[in-house]
Amino acid sequence: MYEQTSIMGGLLSLLKQKKVWPYIAAVVVYVAIERVSSAATATLAASMSFASFFILVGIGQMLVITTGPGNIDLSIPYTIALSGLIAMKTMNEVDSNIFIGLLAGIAAGAVIGAMNYLLIRLILMPPMIATLASSFIVRTLSIVWFRGLQIKPPRALSALVNVKIAGFPLIFIFAILVAVIMAAILSRSRYGRSIHAIGQNIKAAWLSNINVMRVKFLTYMLCGVFAAVTGVLLAGFIGGATLDMGDEYMMYSIAVVVLGGSSIAGGDSNVSGIVGASLFLYLVVNFLNIMGLGISLRNIITGLIIIAIIFAGGDSVFISKKR
Amino acid sequence: MKNIIELKDIDRFFMQSQALDKVSLKIDEGEIIGIVGHNGAGKSTLVNIITGTYPQTSGELLIDGETCANYDVFEANKKGIRTVFQELSLCPNLSVVENLRVFHPTISGVRWRARAAALALGVLDSIFPGHGISPFANVGDLTLGQRQTFEIAKAFIVTDAPSRLIILDEPTSALDPKMARHLTDYLKLSKDPKISCIYISHILDEVLTCTDRVVVMKNGRIVSILPSSSADKQQILEQMGSSKVGAKKLSYSRVPAKDDSTSSDFVVKPRHGDEAACVTVLRGEVVGLAGLAGHGQTSLLMELYDYKHSKNYIIEGPATFIAGDRTNDGIFPVWSIVKNMTTQTWDKIRAFLLINPQQEKQVAEKWQGIINIKTESVENNILSLSGGNQQKILFARCLESSSALVLMDDPTRGVDVETKDEIYRIIIEAKAKNRSFVWYTTEMGEIEYCDSVYVFKAGKVVAKLTGDKITEEEILRSSF
Numbered sequence: 001m002y003e004q005t006s007i008m009g010g011l012l013s014l015l016k017q018k019k020v021w022p023y024i025a026a027v028v029v030y031v032a033i034e035r036v037s038s039a040a041t042a043t044l045a046a047s048m049s050f051a052s053f054f055i056l057v058g059i060g061q062m063l064v065i066t067t068g069p070g071n072i073d074l075s076i077p078y079t080i081a082l083s084g085l086i087a088m089k090t091m092n093e094v095d096s097n098i099f100i101g102l103l104a105g106i107a108a109g110a111v112i113g114a115m116n117y118l119l120i121r122l123i124l125m126p127p128m129i130a131t132l133a134s135s136f137i138v139r140t141l142s143i144v145w146f147r148g149l150q151i152k153p154p155r156a157l158s159a160l161v162n163v164k165i166a167g168f169p170l171i172f173i174f175a176i177l178v179a180v181i182m183a184a185i186l187s188r189s190r191y192g193r194s195i196h197a198i199g200q201n202i203k204a205a206w207l208s209n210i211n212v213m214r215v216k217f218l219t220y221m222l223c224g225v226f227a228a229v230t231g232v233l234l235a236g237f238i239g240g241a242t243l244d245m246g247d248e249y250m251m252y253s254i255a256v257v258v259l260g261g262s263s264i265a266g267g268d269s270n271v272s273g274i275v276g277a278s279l280f281l282y283l284v285v286n287f288l289n290i291m292g293l294g295i296s297l298r299n300i301i302t303g304l305i306i307i308a309i310i311f312a313g314g315d316s317v318f319i320s321k322k323r
Numbered sequence: 324m325k326n327i328i329e330l331k332d333i334d335r336f337f338m339q340s341q342a343l344d345k346v347s348l349k350i351d352e353g354e355i356i357g358i359v360g361h362n363g364a365g366k367s368t369l370v371n372i373i374t375g376t377y378p379q380t381s382g383e384l385l386i387d388g389e390t391c392a393n394y395d396v397f398e399a400n401k402k403g404i405r406t407v408f409q410e411l412s413l414c415p416n417l418s419v420v421e422n423l424r425v426f427h428p429t430i431s432g433v434r435w436r437a438r439a440a441a442l443a444l445g446v447l448d449s450i451f452p453g454h455g456i457s458p459f460a461n462v463g464d465l466t467l468g469q470r471q472t473f474e475i476a477k478a479f480i481v482t483d484a485p486s487r488l489i490i491l492d493e494p495t496s497a498l499d500p501k502m503a504r505h506l507t508d509y510l511k512l513s514k515d516p517k518i519s520c521i522y523i524s525h526i527l528d529e530v531l532t533c534t535d536r537v538v539v540m541k542n543g544r545i546v547s548i549l550p551s552s553s554a555d556k557q558q559i560l561e562q563m564g565s566s567k568v569g570a571k572k573l574s575y576s577r578v579p580a581k582d583d584s585t586s587s588d589f590v591v592k593p594r595h596g597d598e599a600a601c602v603t604v605l606r607g608e609v610v611g612l613a614g615l616a617g618h619g620q621t622s623l624l625m626e627l628y629d630y631k632h633s634k635n636y637i638i639e640g641p642a643t644f645i646a647g648d649r650t651n652d653g654i655f656p657v658w659s660i661v662k663n664m665t666t667q668t669w670d671k672i673r674a675f676l677l678i679n680p681q682q683e684k685q686v687a688e689k690w691q692g693i694i695n696i697k698t699e700s701v702e703n704n705i706l707s708l709s710g711g712n713q714q715k716i717l718f719a720r721c722l723e724s725s726s727a728l729v730l731m732d733d734p735t736r737g738v739d740v741e742t743k744d745e746i747y748r749i750i751i752e753a754k755a756k757n758r759s760f761v762w763y764t765t766e767m768g769e770i771e772y773c774d775s776v777y778v779f780k781a782g783k784v785v786a787k788l789t790g791d792k793i794t795e796e797e798i799l800r801s802s803f
Contacts, residue, residue, distance in 0.1 A: 188677040200655040
């Protein structure tokens with residue numbers, strides 16, 4: 001009897017944590033997929049692969065959002081595209097160039113991130129406008145330099161990102177590893193504590209001898225790097241870098257952060273929630289696919305689900321704890 | 324003469340602390356009352372009760388001899404009570420006439436701008452000749468002084484809403500002497516004889532010249548009400564100060580005033596050797612910054628804090644900063660007590676690159692013992708603590724850092740007496756360990772714990788007091 005209540009109590013306290021909900025939702029959707037599809041396991045594996053990209057991009061976006069109200073990176077889609085294109089061009093379909101190509105892509109992401117913060121800091125633009133403006137520049141550069149062509153990845157890269165270990169996609173394992181490392185950094189490193197402090201109370205952070213400028217600069221740069229890594233892996237996964245390959249990440253990068261239980265007002269992050277939310281969102285996309293719904297209906301339903309979940313978890317997500 | 328407002332035995336408590344103590348006051352129609360008193364004497368609380376910002380805890384407020392049920396800001400407005408705030412309340416993105424319409428919505432219809440302009444100019448010209456304000460200019464483009472003149476004039480502009488009692492809270496703080504003179508002349512000589520005023524200012528001469536009676540406040544009480552024409556400035560200053568500081572609860576011995584040229588262990592010293600107008604801080608010294616609020620004390624703290632960019636001082640930085648305005652400058656509201664306490668200690672509790680949670684908790688529990696924080700667990704959210712306990716966390720945060728210099732921006736603001744004594748004890752103990760403090764305080768009792776006190780006026784140091792010269796009377800004399 002006593003044991004039973006303690007288990008119930010444990011379950012209840014678990015349910016009170018917002019980061020648990022995306023996982024529960026993911027399981028529900030998976031069960032639904034099993035009902036309607038005979039290839040549920042394959043669907044799950046594919047969802048994990050695509051969810052990996054959501055996770056990587058989402059972590060970058062979360063870092064930026066955590067630095068406080070108004071901070072957001074809307075240049076992620078075009079950073080993904082430009083970095084992927086530059087990396088594939090550098091690799092030039094030669095296997096031995098993969099590493100240098102990856103570095104080139106990461107460098108591009110870092111430069112875009114740095115440019116974002118410089119616009120925000122030096123011209124005092126609101127982050128939303130600054131990152132949108134720089135994304136126009138980035139997109140135009142992509143068009144001018146690569147003329148809308150698809151640039152193929154080296155064979156070894158494609159093979160690598162499609163490897164499965166014990167049924168789990170390698171990139172999913174990679175994304176989980178990155179998430180674990182980032183979770184430790186966020187909760188226990190000087191940098192992680194700093195971005196949370198800045199996001200909660202920027203003036204108090206400055207008065208606590210935190211170098212606010214340096215931390216935010218690093219954060220926008222890291223977000224660019226995460227997008228760049230995603231761009232390279234995505235190009236390998238889908239068989240080539242294209243101009244529009246990052247487009248859907250504008251919405252999803254923000255959605256996984258919010259669904260994962262991070263505070264949109266900053267100062268309160270949640271890495272594990274992002275993993276759950278990414279899995280859930282991609283499973284939903286797949287489920288609607290299997291149901292044979294057209295893309296417009298799919299998008300509408302995805303939008304509604306996001307609204308519904310944010311509404312359900314409203315108290316922790318929308319109400320800023322900073323008064 | 325009939326009185327328009329009467330206060331009877333008004334008490335006002337904020338939690339346990341009493342801000343007003345049996346305050347009774349009558350204001351006659353057309354009368355100008357001056358209110359003087361030191362910071363925290365209860366002037367603002369009294370004004371806020373008259374304007375209906377918050378209710379009194381007990382006592383009666385009568386307007387035209389009638390008690391007002393459900394008295395609040397809107398009710399006060401209807402009765403014709405208007406306030407000119409020290410913090411300007413104009414919208415900088417709107418023009419002068421547009422701002423006027425915000426407060427007088429009845430100015431409307433075709434050609435309202437022209438009528439508003441005529442109204443504004445009429446009053447401005449009569450109070451402040453030569454004001455130089457265009458009624459169509461954006462308020463944001465006016466100088467601070469011009470904005471203040473318009474703010475004042477606005478209160479005297481009458482449309483259909485009555486204007487019967489105008490409260491002027493430090494109205495001349497942003498005015499140059501000529502404009503200030505225009506205002507006092509206007510009040511004395513040519514204002515509408517039916518309008519009453521409450522005039523609050525730290526500038527005593529100004530209050531005495533333009534008011535009929537002056538109310539002296541101290542510690543939430545009205546000490547005396549004197550006719551302005553015969554009041555003696557010296558006498559008022561004495562009444563404003565606390566009679567004698569009571570028995571000291573903590574023993575504290577001042578560092579004997581050293582000859583600055585012989586001792587060289589400076590934590591803060593002037594960059595250009597301009598000793599007279601600058602602050603110096605020795606190791607293990609507690610330096611007080613006194614004077615009226617907003618006369619440059621906080622700017623000095625900020626300059627000392629931003630030590631790499633300080634133009635006037637050489638500072639042994641980085642300093643650590645204890646905020647008085649906890650919510651805005653100190654607390655991280657999402658975090659636990661532990662995390663709030665260790666923000667300046669990360670390097671000490673790190674193993675390799677990551678903070679060690681056990682070590683972090685040990686630090687917090689050590690301080691919990693030292694400073695007596697009332698909580699079940701240091702893992703609780705910081706907001707679960709009372710304000711005073713939150714303030715103690717900020718002290719722990721700063722004292723756990725290795726900074727030699729601790730800057731304090733009125734750190735006992737809104738803290739109860741018991742916690743204050745604890746804070747003084749913490750400071751004395753830290754001082755014994757060779758910490759230096761720069762302490763901006765608005766509370767006169769706290770100068771007892773300072774080794775030297777600098778008095779500020781208009782952004783500058785006007786007096787340096789040491790040893791026995793550190794008295795309330797000396798500080799008041801230098802501040803006014």
